[in-house]
Amino acid sequence: xxxxxxxxxxxxxxxxxxxxxxxxxxxxxxxxxxxxxxxxxxxxxxxxxxxxxxxxxxxxxxxxxxxxxxxxxxxxxxxxxxxxxxxxxxxxxxxxxxxxxxxxxxxxxxxxxxxxxxxxxxxxxxxxxxxxxxxxxxxxxxxxxxxxxxxxxxxxxxxxxxxxxxxxxxxxxxxxxxxxxxxxxxxxxxxxxxxxxxxxxxxxxxxxxxxxxxxxxxxxxxxxxxxxxxxxxxxxxxxxxxxxxxxxxxxxxxxxxxxxxxxxxxxxxxxxxxxxxxxxxxxxxxxxxxxxxxxxxxxxxxxxxxxxxxxxxxxxxxxxxxxxxxxxxxxxxxxxxxxxxxxxxxxxxxxxxxxxxxxxxxxxxxxxxxxxxxxxxxxxxxxxxxxxxxxxxxxxxxxxxxxxxxxxxxxxxxxxxxxxxxxxxxxxxxxxxxxx
Amino acid sequence: xxxxxxxxxxxxxxxxxxxxxxxxxxxxxxxxxxxxxxxxxxxxxxxxxxxxxxxxxxxxxxxxxxxxxxxxxxxxxxxxxxxxxxxxxxxxxxxxxxxxxxxxxxxxxxxxxxxxxxxxxxxxxxxxxxxxxxxxxxxxxxxxxxxxxxxxxxxxxxxxxxxxxxxxxxxxxxxxxxxxxxxxxxxxxxxxxxxxxxxxxxxxxxxxxxxxxxxxxxxxxxxxxxxxxxxxxxxxxxxxxxxxxxxxxxxxxxxxxxxxxxxxxxxxxxxxxxxxxxxxxxxxxxxxxxxxxxxxxxxxxxxxxxxxxxxxxxxxxxxxxxxxxxxxxxxxxxxxxxxxxxxxxxxxxxxxxxxxxxxxxxxxxxxxxxxxxxxxxxxxxxxxxxxxxxxxxxxxxxxxxxxxxxxxxxxxxxxxxxxxxxxxxxxxxx
Numbered sequence: 001x002x003x004x005x006x007x008x009x010x011x012x013x014x015x016x017x018x019x020x021x022x023x024x025x026x027x028x029x030x031x032x033x034x035x036x037x038x039x040x041x042x043x044x045x046x047x048x049x050x051x052x053x054x055x056x057x058x059x060x061x062x063x064x065x066x067x068x069x070x071x072x073x074x075x076x077x078x079x080x081x082x083x084x085x086x087x088x089x090x091x092x093x094x095x096x097x098x099x100x101x102x103x104x105x106x107x108x109x110x111x112x113x114x115x116x117x118x119x120x121x122x123x124x125x126x127x128x129x130x131x132x133x134x135x136x137x138x139x140x141x142x143x144x145x146x147x148x149x150x151x152x153x154x155x156x157x158x159x160x161x162x163x164x165x166x167x168x169x170x171x172x173x174x175x176x177x178x179x180x181x182x183x184x185x186x187x188x189x190x191x192x193x194x195x196x197x198x199x200x201x202x203x204x205x206x207x208x209x210x211x212x213x214x215x216x217x218x219x220x221x222x223x224x225x226x227x228x229x230x231x232x233x234x235x236x237x238x239x240x241x242x243x244x245x246x247x248x249x250x251x252x253x254x255x256x257x258x259x260x261x262x263x264x265x266x267x268x269x270x271x272x273x274x275x276x277x278x279x280x281x282x283x284x285x286x287x288x289x290x291x292x293x294x295x296x297x298x299x300x301x302x303x304x305x306x307x308x309x310x311x312x313x314x315x316x317x318x319x320x321x322x323x324x325x326x327x328x329x330x331x332x333x334x335x336x337x338x339x340x341x342x343x344x345x346x347x348x349x350x351x352x353x354x355x356x357x358x359x360x361x362x363x364x365x366x367x368x369x370x371x372x373x374x375x376x377x378x379x380x381x382x383x384x385x386x387x388x389x390x391x392x393x394x395x396x397x398x399x400x401x402x403x404x405x406x407x408x409x410x411x412x413x414x415x416x417x418x419x420x421x422x423x424x425x426x427x428x429x430x431x432x433x434x435x436x
Numbered sequence: 437x438x439x440x441x442x443x444x445x446x447x448x449x450x451x452x453x454x455x456x457x458x459x460x461x462x463x464x465x466x467x468x469x470x471x472x473x474x475x476x477x478x479x480x481x482x483x484x485x486x487x488x489x490x491x492x493x494x495x496x497x498x499x500x501x502x503x504x505x506x507x508x509x510x511x512x513x514x515x516x517x518x519x520x521x522x523x524x525x526x527x528x529x530x531x532x533x534x535x536x537x538x539x540x541x542x543x544x545x546x547x548x549x550x551x552x553x554x555x556x557x558x559x560x561x562x563x564x565x566x567x568x569x570x571x572x573x574x575x576x577x578x579x580x581x582x583x584x585x586x587x588x589x590x591x592x593x594x595x596x597x598x599x600x601x602x603x604x605x606x607x608x609x610x611x612x613x614x615x616x617x618x619x620x621x622x623x624x625x626x627x628x629x630x631x632x633x634x635x636x637x638x639x640x641x642x643x644x645x646x647x648x649x650x651x652x653x654x655x656x657x658x659x660x661x662x663x664x665x666x667x668x669x670x671x672x673x674x675x676x677x678x679x680x681x682x683x684x685x686x687x688x689x690x691x692x693x694x695x696x697x698x699x700x701x702x703x704x705x706x707x708x709x710x711x712x713x714x715x716x717x718x719x720x721x722x723x724x725x726x727x728x729x730x731x732x733x734x735x736x737x738x739x740x741x742x743x744x745x746x747x748x749x750x751x752x753x754x755x756x757x758x759x760x761x762x763x764x765x766x767x768x769x770x771x772x773x774x775x776x777x778x779x780x781x782x783x784x785x786x787x788x789x790x791x792x793x794x795x796x797x798x799x800x801x802x803x804x805x806x807x808x809x810x811x812x813x814x815x816x817x818x819x820x821x822x823x824x825x826x827x828x829x830x831x832x833x834x835x836x837x838x839x840x841x842x843x844x845x846x847x848x849x850x851x852x853x854x855x856x857x858x859x860x861x862x863x864x865x866x
Binding site: 141248297 | 463464465466501502504505508509510512513514515516517518532533534535536537538539540543544560561562563564565566567568569571572575576577578636681682683684715716717718723726727730733734759761788791792793795796798799802803805806807808809864865866
C-alpha cells in the first residue's frame with residue numbers, strides 16, 4: 001500500500017514591509033533568510049501602442065547596460081561583478097523587468113547602481129549601433145525556432161492588430177532605430193509611477209525600505225504609464241496552417257480566453273487547466289503521450305497579461321500523426337466541457353496546485369518571481385493566501401462551469417506549424433483550414 | 437565575503453550496498469529525494485546507443501505495486517514534482533515534495549528499485565515518446581544537440597565518450613524487453629546507487645524508513661565502470677556539420693582538462709578560467725568577441741557537457757562556443773579566442789579581476805544552494821562521482837583558494853594542437 005501523507009507542517013508567513021514612495025514606486029521587502037543573498041526584481045509598466053514599440057523596447061532593454069553618464073560599459077560591468085551580481089533587463093508586451101541577486105552586504109551599492117542606471121543610462125551611439133545589428137541577427141535566430149514561429153502565429157491569430165498580436169519585434173522596425181529614439185523612450189517610460197520593486201532574502205524589511213527610499217529618491221516620474229486597451233474578443237474561425245516545408249513535427253497550438261486572477265472563479269479555472277493538461281498526471285498527457293506516444297511535450301497553461309488572460313494548449317507531434325493528435329486534443333477538450341471531472345481527479349489536481357505553490361515560493365528567487373508576477377494587477381501575499389483557501393472550496397460543478405466557458409473547442413482558435421503538403425488534407429477532414 | 441551556510445550530512449550504507457546521504461535542513465517544510473544510479477550514456481553497449489535514456493523512461497512505467505502513471509500521480513497528488521535525467525555517468529530520479537510526503541516517495545523509489553514493470557507495450561510506447569523528444573530537441577530544432585551531441589565524436593575516439601547518447605533511431609527501434617531486463621539486472625543493483633534525502637527530515641526516523649523500504653531489496657553484484665580512458669589529442673582535429681535549420685553559423689572548440697575526481701586541485705583553476713572567459717558582461721570573451729570585435733552574437737565557455745563542472749568523471753571537456761555572423765570567418769573567431777587565452781596565460785589576470793570573479797562565483801553557488809531541490813541533486817551527484825557530498829559546502833572556499841597564477845597556467849594548456857573544433861555550417865534561410 002502506498003503510504004498515506006503525514007500531517008502537514010503549517011506554513012510560516014514571512015516578515016514583510018511595503019511602502020509606496022512619493023514617486024509612485026511600490027516597494028515590497030520580504031525576509032527569507034536561507035542563504036546570505038538578496039533577490040531583486042523591478043517591474044516597470046512598458047506596453048505601447050505604436051507598431052514599432054516592441055522594437056524600441058527590445059533595443060532599450062539590450063542597451064540599458066551599455067553605460068551611464070558616469071561609467072563606461074566596462075566600468076559598469078566591473079562594478080556589478082564586484083558585487084557578485086549581474087543584472088538582466090528583459091521586456092515583454094506588458095513590462096520591463098530588471099533582475100539580479102546580490103550578496104547581502106552589497107545591497108546598498110547595488111541600489112546606488114540601479115539608481116544610476118534608471119536616471120542616467122547613456123545609450124552611446126556606437127554601442128547601440130552594434131547592439132542593434134546583434135539584435136537583428138538574434139531575431140533571425142529566434143524566428144528559425146518552430147516554437148517561436150508557433151507562438152507568433154498564435155498571438156497574431158488570437159489578438160490580431162492589438163499590441164499582444166506581436167510577440168517579436170519586426171526586423172525592419174529594429175533596423176530603423178537610433179540611439180536618440182531609445183534615449184527618449186527611456187526618459188519617458190523608465191519611470192517609477194506604477195512600477196514595483198521586490199526584494200526578497202536575508203534582509204530586515206523595514207530598514208530595507210528606508211535604504212531603497214534614500215537610494216532611489218533621485219528617480220522621479222516621467223510620462224503617465226500607457227494603459228493597454230483590453231484584449232479583443234476571440235473570433236473563432238478556420239484553423240491557421242503555417243507551412244514549414246520538410247518539418248519532421250507539427251506544432252499544434254490552441255488558444256482562447258481565460259478568466260483572470262482577480263476573478264473569484266480563477267481557482268476553478270486553474271484546476272480545470274490542471275485536470276486537462278496542466279501537469280503530468282492529466283488527461284491530455286495520459287492520452288497522447290503515455291497511451292499513443294504521439295508527442296513528448298503535451299501541455300496546457302494559463303498566461304496572465306495586463307489586458308487579459310489566455311488559455312493555451314501546446315503539443316509538438318510527429319508529422320504523420322498530426323490529424324490524429326488534433327482529434328484527440330479536441331476530444332479531451334470537449335470531454336472537459338461536456339462531462340463532469342471525477343472527484344478524485346479534482347482532489348489530485350487541487351493538492352498539486354497547493355503543494356507546488358509552497359515549493360515554488362520556498363526559495364528566495366522563487367518567491368521574488370512569484371511576487372513580481374503578481375504585482376502587475378497589484379496583487380501580493382494576501383492574494384496568495386486567499387487563493388490557497390479558495391482552491392480548497394472548488395467543486396466538480398465549478399470546474400465544469402469554467403471548462404464550458406474556456407476549454408470548449410468552440411471557444412478556441414487553432415494554429416498548426418508544420419509541413420503543409422503532408423498534413424493539410426488530414427487536418428481538413430477535421431476542421432476548416434486556412435493557409436495564410 | 438559572506439559566510440556560506442554549513443550543511444550537516446549523515447551517511448549510512450545498507451546491507452544490500454545502497455549508500456544513503458541524509459542532509460537535514462528544517463527551515464521549510466519541503467524535502468528532496470534523489471536516487472542516482474551509477475549508469476549513464478558511457479555505460480551503453482555498442483549497438484544500443486540511447487539505451488540508458490530510454491531505460492530512464494521505462495522506470496516511470498510502473499513497478500511491482502505501482503501502476504503505469506501512478507508514480508507521477510502519487511507524487512503530484514501529494515503536491516510534489518518529479519523528474520529524471522540521463523547524463524554521461526549517471527541516471528537520476530528525483531522528487532521534491534512537502535515533507536509530509538517523504539515516506540510515500542521512499543516507498544515509490546524502493547518499489548521501482550526492486551522491480552520495475554517492463555512490458556512490450558510500455559517499451560513500444562516509450563520508444564515513440566523518446567523519438568518525439570529527439571525530434572523536438574534535435575531534429576526539428578536549429579542548433580539542436582549542438583554541441584553536446586556533435587563535438588564529442590571529434591574530440592574522442594572510444595565508443596563510451598564519442599557516441600550519440602540520445603540514440604540512433606535504428607538502435608532505439610530494435611530495443612527489446614530482454615535488453616531492458618538485462619540492463620536493469622546489471623546496472624540497477626542497490627549497491628550501484630546513492631539515495632540522497634535533503635530538507636525537512638529527522639535523521640533517526642528517516643533512517644528507519646529507509647531501512648524499512650530499501651532494506652529488503654536483494655543485494656546484487658555491482659558492475660565494473662566503463663573504461664572511458666583514452667589519450668589526449670596531439671594535433672588539432674577539425675570537422676564541420678551542416679545544420680539545415682540554422683540561420684547563422686556557429687563553432688564549438690573542446691579541450692580535455694585534468695581529471696576532476698583524482699586531480700581536483702588541478703581541475704579547479706579551469707572552473708575559474710571558464711568564469712573569467714565567459715560569465716557576465718565583464719568577461720573576456722564577451723568583451724572581446726561580442727563587444728569589441730562584433731565577431732559573435734553570443735558566446736559561452738563551460739566544463740562538462742551540460743554545464744555542471746562537478747558531475748562527470750574523467751575525461752571532461754572545456755568547451756568554448758559561439759554563434760557568429762556569416763560575414764565573420766570562423767578562423768578569425770578562433771584566432772580571437774586563441775589571443776584571449778594567450779593573454780591570460782602570458783599576462784595573468786587584471787588587478788581585482790580574480791576578486792570580482794570570485795564574488796560572482798560565490799553568489800552563483802549560494803543561489804543554487806538556496807533551493808532544497810537543487811541541493812539534493814548536488815549532494816547526490818557529488819557523493820556518486822566524488823564520494824563526497826561535502827564538496828558542495830567546500831566549493832566556495834576551494835575555488836577562492838585558486839590563484840591568478842593557477843588560472844594563467846590552466847589557460848596555457850589550451851593550445852591549438854590539443855583541441856577539437858566543430859564548425860556548424862548554417863544551411864537555413866538567413
